[in-house]
Amino acid sequence: MNINVTAEPPTATELMARAEALLPLIEAQSAEAERLGHLTDEVVRELRKAGLFTMLYPRVVGGPEISHFDAMLIHEKITYAHASAGWYVGVNNMEGTTMAVYIDQAGVDHVFAKGVDITIAGNGVPRGFARKTDGGYMIWGQWAYGSGIQHADWIHTGAFLVDEAGEMIMGPGGPKVIIAHHPRETIELKGNWDVLGLRATGSFDYAVKEGTEIFVPDEMVYDFDIEAPLRGSHQGTIGLAGFSAWAHTSFALGTGRRILDELIKVIVPRRDAFGPSAQSASFRFQFAQNEAKFRAMRALVLETWKGASDTLEAGQPLSQHQMTMIKLCLRYSHDVISDIATFAHRAARGASLHNTVMQRVYRDIHAGTQHILMSDQIFEECGRALMGTTDPNAPWTVFGVADGGK
Structure with missing residues (x-):
């Protein structure tokens, strides 16, 4: 591991105090954020500085790794002030933590080379496609609901795995799906977030450039239905x-x-x-x-x-x-x-x-x-x-119990 973790991460109590201290700023800038269609740069900067985007990140990458219960109470508090700010916090913790615990070590060393303070956004629901190639995957397509993507360093993208003929590769529960992580500069935003609610989440559609593919190395990818983390608690x-x-x-x-x-x-x-x-x-x-x-x-x-x-x-x-x-x-x-x-x-x-x-x-x-x-x-x-009609040993996936619907 090439990550230098030296600072002691904040406790749940400290993170709650930091969140409460930011509530007046979040409230004061909520109207401007709604007008912009994404959080203001100042609110994002302060949320990052307070460590609220990374409170579930594992300690091995420098995160506090507080409990889901404690993090939920903090998330609730921020959402009360402005739902879009809470949405940002939820997305960054969810997508960043899963990346930190599921991708290979070489990927973790690369992403967290400068520390735990990274931002990530995107959509893990598969809308694009991926084809296996030497050392990684070629990814292409367009995705919706990239919440927080305006301020993201990294993109979290779900893609259907296809063969050389473009046909979906099937697994036990349906089409195989991977989650790929790639730098923000590899995609372009569609600027189409004109919606009823959650207006300040900046959940723009995004895509790789039309007619092109991007290469994502193996160490930046994990299986959509992965169960066992590679690190962390x-x-x-x-x-x-x-x-x-x-x-x-x-x-x-x-x-x-x-x-x-x-x-x-x-x-x-x-x-x-x-x-x-x-x-x-x-x-x-x-x-x-x-x-x-x-x-x-x-x-x-x-x-x-x-x-x-x-x-x-x-x-x-x-x-x-x-x-x-x-x-x-x-x-x-x-x-x-x-x-x-x-x-x-x-x-x-x-x-x-x-x-x-x-x-x-x-x-x-x-x-x-x-x-x-x-x-x-x-x-x-x-x-x-x-009702007890599932296979009791089958795990939950995002969309259901993985027992074939028996």
Whole structure:
């Protein structure tokens, strides 16, 4: 290993304090970020300096490698201030950590030659293609939703593996997919991020130049369904399936809490033709229902992730049931915040029609529910596992239990 790790990484407590110190800046620059279509350079610079983009990175590359549970609480806090800032934090931790624990050592030595402070973005959902060649892969295609790519040093790209004839190579669970990592300068942005919500995530489409391919060496590539990390603690054993669930579920916690708090700010001082809104028995009843719904969801999420973190910290892999609950929380948390946001929007009676924080959070929540990981098939797989009809030894992948759907 050629990485020189000398500084003691920050603790979870220190990272939370740094995050809380940055919240006023994140809030103050959120409107400008929304206008730009990506976070401001200053906010990104401060998040990097605080180590919040790398809090899950393994200690062997200089990262703090705090628990997923502790990182979730920090992610939740940042997302509460500005969902797009939380999205950046989630993406960089997810894609950077998986790269750090799954690629070969030569790749790690190259990426982290100057230290742990790197940024990464892209889309691991395969939209392009890869062909094996001597020493690596030739990659081509166009990808969508490269969240945070405006500020990325490295690109994380999913690609279908094809043979010399261009036909997809099949594996036990379907087409073979690889995750390739390549420098930011190897791609071009399409500049097409004009969307309903999560406007400041800069989730532009990107592509290699039309009619060209890029070479990505073997040491910068790993298999989409990889299970065993090559370095770091047991945290890496949750794979892309677990890391992606962590990022999106953390987003749900922060935005769900914020939309309810913004609704309170609207309702308590408001008087209309029906009198003081806060005195409406109907509103009080519905607000209590939605508050309970959010708190119950959050309790389930934290119980699930605390148990998972304790298991991993004990040096044990997660059981299939634990991964099932992680995936269940992923989808369920978004169902809950979607319902809560719809209630808040209707109860506000016009307040969220205007360009306010409440409107922004409403849009961000419904943008988050559009992700492919919120598909009904995720819940279907959870149901299959919870009924005990899966192979109990089969691992979870990003999209389901890898037992052939038996």
